[in-house]
Amino acid sequence: MSAARHQVHKLPVRRVTPEGEHCFFGYYDKFATNTDDRLLAALRVPFMDHLPGPAERVEVGVVELGASKPRFVRLGHSAAWCWQQANMLQWLPEDPGRLLIYNDFRDGRYVSVVRDVEHGGAEIRVLPSPVYTLSQVRPEALFLNFSRVYSARPGYGYPNLPDPNAGTPAPANDGVWRMDVRSGKSELVLSIRQMAELAPQGPAGPGTFHWVNHIQINPGGTRFACLHRYRAPDCGRNWITRLITADMDGGNPRLLVPTPMVSHYDWFDDRRILAWARPGPLPSMFYIIDDRPRPPDCPVPFLMPFAPDVLRADGHCSFSPDRRFFVNDTYPGRDRCRTLMLVRRADQLRIDIARLYAPPEIDGEHRCDLHPNWFRNGNAVCVDSAHEGFRGIYVLDVSQIVGED
Secondary structure: OOHHHEEEOOOOOEEOOOOOOEEEOOOOOOOOEOOOOOEEEEEEEOOOOOOOOOOOOEEEEEEEOOOOOOOEEEEEEEOOOOOOOOOOOEEOOOOOOOEEEEEEEEOOEEEEEEEEHHHOOEEEEEEOOOOOEEOOOOOEEEEOOHHHHHHHOOOOOOOOOOOOOOOOOOOOOOEEEEEEOOOOOEEEEEEHHHHHHOOOOOOOOOOOEEEEEEEEEOOOOOEEEEEEEEEOHHHOOOOEEEEEEEEOOOOOOEEEEOOEEEEEEEEOOOOEEEEEEEEOOOOOEEEEEEOOOOOOOOOOOOEEEOOOOOOOOOOOOEEOOOOOEEEEEOOOOOOOEEEEEEEEOOOOEEEEEEEEEOOOOOOHHHOOOOOOEEOOOOOEEEEEEOOOOOOEEEEEEOHHHHOOO
16 A cells, blocks of 8 residues: 555544434435535434334434534434435435425335425425435436335335335336426336346346446436346345446436446546446456446446555545545444545545444444535535444544645
8 A cells, every 4th residue: 555645634523413312314425414514414213223114213303513512403204214325315406505305104105305494394395206316406306116125235225115026137117217306207217127238238037136226416417327236146145236327317328337346436527437346357446437338349438447556445435525535434344443534536645534433233234334425615524423332423624634735
């Protein structure tokens, strides 16, 4: 590892949720704070040691970051959630200063709920489908079948409903859906079958199961990426993951990384993606991948390795608002600690800013990953962590580091 490009700058880690209360935000690809970074969206539950059942609800609320003492302000609850990706709680782009949206389970179906924080959390809209990710430029969301995800990975889906296509390896009537977040009108834009049929085609025989997860829209709102995954008898205990992109209406789908593995990623701009991957014959590392058509005779996509000497393990990577840095983390090492780091894109400098203990009693599908998220001003990051013996949300001020560039 290059010592010149790997530094350690430990920062204070401040808990912003109440001591002893199990609070968390969720996945790493969303802003947890509102427009002026005054309010932080949060969830609260009475337990942390098992996967939630259909009847176990999570409280939805906010934390006022300027308060003298940490306090969770309850706004509502949700019956559709999981540990890793929560209930997709996020600030609605049409008014990210005061409107929150999240998934719930009501009247036998998954829905999404919009609440107005400035008016006591008043419920102002209920949409007939859940959300996964939101366009920052248009009133639209993309979503998927959380029940199908649950049947493959319980930590990432919802247990409330059975998957209606459980016996279908690659259904044509399920996949990535688009919804107008004002009218609630939705349509299927890219089916799982279409994903499986992109060359090189995935298997579809007995014992095969395809699903989609981790959808993310590019900054300009013109295309989305997703992970197409499948299990097959010859995969053993593992699964194959392929990185696919498409226009927002599902047009021009591209299989950027065909096999065998893609993990966490983030859009750098409208054309390039940073992803931890093992593309074809190449080794596992972070790559910058171009979202452009791949010639038929090209075995791997247009890509460039990123800092393989200082970034040697998978992590939850996301770019700062100005795209000069990205925050990243690791899974627990032998000492059960996770490393939180900033990486400067221009010179690939890695700066470790914290190491946080991961209790072994919460591991597997109900583990507490750090899942770091940026504040909107780019001067702080927040993480979920259980290093104090309970789940909490913690903030680190990174302004000194990002301001040095």
